[in-house]
Amino acid sequence: MFGTSGIRGTVGEDVTAALALSIGRAVASDGYDRVVVGRDARESGAMLIDAVTAGLRECGADVLEVGVASTPTVARTVSRTDAGAGIVVTASHNPAPDNGIKLWSSSGKAFGPDQRDAIAARVDRDEYDLRPWNGGGSIEPVADAIDRHATQLVEAVSVADPPSVAVDVGNGSGGITARALSDLGCDVVTLNGQRDGRFPGRPSEPTRETLGDLAALVEATDARLGIAHDGDADRMLAVDETGTFVPKDVLLALFARETATDGDSVVAPVGTSMAVDDALAAVGATVSRTRVGDTFVADRTTRPGVIFGGEPSGAWIWPDEAPCPDGPLAACKLVELVADRGPLSSLVEDVETYPIRRTSVAVEEKTAVMNRVRECATERYDDVDTLDGVYVDVGDGWVLLRASGTEPVVRLTAEARDESRAERLEADAIGLLENAIETVSGIRP
Numbered sequence: 001m002f003g004t005s006g007i008r009g010t011v012g013e014d015v016t017a018a019l020a021l022s023i024g025r026a027v028a029s030d031g032y033d034r035v036v037v038g039r040d041a042r043e044s045g046a047m048l049i050d051a052v053t054a055g056l057r058e059c060g061a062d063v064l065e066v067g068v069a070s071t072p073t074v075a076r077t078v079s080r081t082d083a084g085a086g087i088v089v090t091a092s093h094n095p096a097p098d099n100g101i102k103l104w105s106s107s108g109k110a111f112g113p114d115q116r117d118a119i120a121a122r123v124d125r126d127e128y129d130l131r132p133w134n135g136g137g138s139i140e141p142v143a144d145a146i147d148r149h150a151t152q153l154v155e156a157v158s159v160a161d162p163p164s165v166a167v168d169v170g171n172g173s174g175g176i177t178a179r180a181l182s183d184l185g186c187d188v189v190t191l192n193g194q195r196d197g198r199f200p201g202r203p204s205e206p207t208r209e210t211l212g213d214l215a216a217l218v219e220a221t222d223a224r225l226g227i228a229h230d231g232d233a234d235r236m237l238a239v240d241e242t243g244t245f246v247p248k249d250v251l252l253a254l255f256a257r258e259t260a261t262d263g264d265s266v267v268a269p270v271g272t273s274m275a276v277d278d279a280l281a282a283v284g285a286t287v288s289r290t291r292v293g294d295t296f297v298a299d300r301t302t303r304p305g306v307i308f309g310g311e312p313s314g315a316w317i318w319p320d321e322a323p324c325p326d327g328p329l330a331a332c333k334l335v336e337l338v339a340d341r342g343p344l345s346s347l348v349e350d351v352e353t354y355p356i357r358r359t360s361v362a363v364e365e366k367t368a369v370m371n372r373v374r375e376c377a378t379e380r381y382d383d384v385d386t387l388d389g390v391y392v393d394v395g396d397g398w399v400l401l402r403a404s405g406t407e408p409v410v411r412l413t414a415e416a417r418d419e420s421r422a423e424r425l426e427a428d429a430i431g432l433l434e435n436a437i438e439t440v441s442g443i444r445p
Contacts (some may be wrong), residue, residue: 008100024055038066042197174233219243235314
């Protein structure tokens with residue numbers, strides 16, 4: 001039921017009002033008697049949040065209603081209001097036909113595996129603590145949630161010389177970023193600032209390919225950088241003052257290097273570029289790698305000595321500020337960095353990058369094939385990590401083979417310190433994968 005970032009799927013097929021009602025019932029029945037709820041701008045969100053709220057109240061939970069707001073706004077409100085949990089109706093960066101549900105713990109961190117499993121089990125068993133007619137929970141609005149988050153954003157940074165900034169809200173719920181930057185003294189121009197869950201301005205996911213309008217706006221104006229969010233603003237990506245997209249791993253390296261000091265640890269998923277390791281080595285810090293998914297990164301940031309966690313998808317976590325990915329906070333941090341250190345393009349150039357190759361191979365029997373890949377890789381290489389897929393470290397480079405969680409493909413990534421070495425690693429990994437596919441095909445009846 002739950003993926004690495006909650007429930008997500010097509011409305012009317014995978015995600016229905018009946019499912020939302022069941023999730024609300026299960027959360028309340030599992031002992032969470034005070035729950036913050038909110039949603040992104042998708043048109044289906046109104047229906048789904050009504051169903052979630054009904055389920056919560058039907059099983060005795062009191063509901064604190066935030067309304068339409070960014071996911072980090074809702075997550076931060078959970079801990080501030082002493083609520084036991086939070087529920088956000090959102091499909092994050094997915095397209096308009098989709099929606100989903102994210103669950104947040106009392107600290108404002110995403111539900112862990114055990115918490116998610118407990119909710120899923122109740123839904124599977126249809127096991128709810130339905131209350132009598134006079135035992136239902138109450139509902140009240142949280143009118144200051146966005147105001148409080150905006151204040152926290154302003155207090156988290158110091159911008160002595162506020163730059164001009166372009167903010168592409170993507171028609172989502174991340175308008176709080178423009179507000180906070182304006183409060184910091186920045187001259188802000190917004191793009192796709194009107195909330196519209198159909199995402200008419202651009203696809204909800206910010207990528208190099210989807211941020212062409214933002215790049216053109218920055219290049220044509222005096223903006224010193226451009227900021228972009230996904231539908232619920234838990235992600236943040238950027239373009240520099242020339243309108244050039246900032247590579248995701250480079251942005252991770254910039255945030256990590258700026259935040260960490262000697263002896264600190266930064267969390268990032270497997271498949272993160274060596275550029276991050278090298279940037280941190282320069283300040284005496286190290287990288288601790290997790291499975292792919294911002295919830296795994298968030299879990300690891302709770303450990304002692306961890307100062308920052310990031311996933312190249314655009315999810316950035318400063319655990320001393322908040323335990324959730326916070327796109328508006330990342331935007332403010334990046335503006336602070338540019339104001340203090342100079343042009344973003346120069347900061348990007350200071351991060352040494354390496355050739356990286358990515359490809360996907362169609363695989364029907366993903367589990368069997370990856371089991372075979374794991375066996376062969378362990379026999380062939382000395383340093384193999386199977387935390388999430390098969391990660392092979394060869395010293396001057398690495399390879400990651402990982403089955404997609406949503407498609408019948410295995411994704412392959414190879415990085416090395418020179419192009420020819422990256423090509424050889426990629427070729428070796430493809431050979432390993434093809435051999436595994438042939439072996440599995442040969443043993444099938």
